[in-house]
Amino acid sequence: MISSKSNYTKLIKTEAKRLGFLSCGISKAAFLEEEAPRLEAWLNKNMNGEMQYMENHFDKRLDPTKLVEGSKSVVSLLLNYYPVEQQTKDSYKLSKYAYGTDYHFVIKDKLKALLSFIQEEIGEVEGRAFVDSAPVLDKAWAAKSGLGWIGKHSNLLTQRVGSFYFIAELIIDLELDYDLPTTNHCGSCTACIDACPTQAITEPFVVDGSKCISYLTIELKENIPSEFKGKMDDWMFGCDVCQDVCPWNRFSKTHNEPLFNSHPELLSMTKKDWEEITEDTFKKIFKKSPVKRTKYSGLKRNINFLKE
Structure with a gap:
């Protein structure tokens, strides 16, 4: 039974x-x-x-x-x-x-x-x-x-x-059957460590959050420190580099959640479009988006930092 x-x-x-x-x-x-x-x-x-x-x-x-x-x-x-x-190749980048x-x-x-x-x-x-x-x-x-x-x-x-x-x-507060952890399958691969533009992965399994592009473009409220000039790899909100280079992500499958589909304009915008983005366009494209967290002023700060 x-x-x-x-x-x-x-x-x-x-x-x-x-x-x-x-x-x-x-x-x-x-x-x-x-x-x-x-x-x-x-x-x-x-x-x-x-x-x-x-x-x-x-x-x-x-x-x-x-x-x-x-x-x-x-x-x-x-x-x-x-x-x-x-996104198009000629664009400042948003985390997926x-x-x-x-x-x-x-x-x-x-x-x-x-x-x-x-x-x-x-x-x-x-x-x-x-x-x-x-x-x-x-x-x-x-x-x-x-x-x-x-x-x-x-x-x-x-x-x-x-x-x-x-x-x-x-x-x-309900007792259930519990699952067991799985094993680690990273092996000797260091793709994510080697590819990180700001060397935020200081050693395997340790990320210095204060150097991570996601932190610099979203969490950091002050100006982005000049030491990161030329190291941001065109990321204006978040960063996917460590995931993009991971061999396991060749098995990524497309989501089936309509709410995660992007605003049509977003994918076609070029660097020039982003540099000229108005607050009205920002509000339209990112109406219910996590990008609202950085606000228009924050996104502009990031874009200006990247283009300087």
């Missing part, structure tokens, strides 16, 4: 797939022992740059039971965003995750639907949904749940579809 725990696990994974998630893995909600010293060392070296929030809620970041009272399981989910079409609608909105709705389904089918289950919006170590939980391994560029990797996907979680 199948235990209710196994039934519940199967039910959740089947519904996650129906909602469009690429995959679903489940871990026991407990203190992340291996990650604690790594996170502490990373913060002590100031590799978080101006991302002060990374220093907050250290305990909660490592222990979901402190974040969600009574939690027993971390349900990790992946959602593919690899685009069917990409930013082509369409802000993933926070898209995934939050799917997570709410999954939690409602769990409550309807299983009963009184309490929990919270997380999309990159609270002190949760997404990649660590996804790896712990067997959804992939952490690559040398510190992104989650899978043999089946590479790394172009979002990671989200439901932390719930």
